[in-house]
Amino acid sequence: MAGVLILVGSQSGNASLVADLAAERLQELGLASRFADPQRDTPLILAQTSALLVCCATHGAGDVPDPIRTFYAQLLAATIDLVHVRYGVIALGDRTYAETFCGGGRRIDEALASKGAVRVGSRLEIDASRTSFPDEPARAWLEDWVPDLLAAAQGTVARAVAVADRNFR
Numbered sequence: 001m002a003g004v005l006i007l008v009g010s011q012s013g014n015a016s017l018v019a020d021l022a023a024e025r026l027q028e029l030g031l032a033s034r035f036a037d038p039q040r041d042t043p044l045i046l047a048q049t050s051a052l053l054v055c056c057a058t059h060g061a062g063d064v065p066d067p068i069r070t071f072y073a074q075l076l077a078a079t080i081d082l083v084h085v086r087y088g089v090i091a092l093g094d095r096t097y098a099e100t101f102c103g104g105g106r107r108i109d110e111a112l113a114s115k116g117a118v119r120v121g122s123r124l125e126i127d128a129s130r131t132s133f134p135d136e137p138a139r140a141w142l143e144d145w146v147p148d149l150l151a152a153a154q155g156t157v158a159r160a161v162a163v164a165d166r167n168f169r
Contacts, residue, residue, distance in 0.1 A: 003032030009056035009068030038071035052087035062103025
């Protein structure tokens with residue numbers, strides 16, 4: 001695995017804080033990471049990665065934050081096959097708004113899945129009304145997600161080798 005692409009959708013900075021922590025923790029665990037720029041990059045960048053981590057806040061009525069809105073709209077409209085992408089989502093929201101809680105992260109999650117990407121593990125949903133420091137639950141979640149991601153990536157490579165081997169014979 002070449003590393004993990006990190007996509008951030010932050011309105012007030014909390015999702016960016018979590019993404020920075022995630023990048024540090026990934027490096028500590030031996031995985032390189034790099035950030036996508038959702039205001040400059042298009043969803044085509046996802047065609048060049050096999051591992052993705054999304055850190056996304058919720059804005060307004062359960063929407064994705066402004067800085068990632070164009071990327072999200074392009075992802076929905078794109079004809080792109082992301083079956084090779086394994087991803088995780090850390091969604092941030094406020095449970096006080098029960099109907100829209102973590103809506104931004106949920107929307108990105110659904111969009112990725114609709115394009116064939118496979119989520120590794122469960123989506124982490126962080127409640128800002130109960131958690132003063134969103135990096136703490138994110139750190140704990142990453143401890144489980146990284147081994148699962150590595151196992152999923154290894155399984156993907158093993159399947160690709162098996163298919164290539166069958167086609168070669």
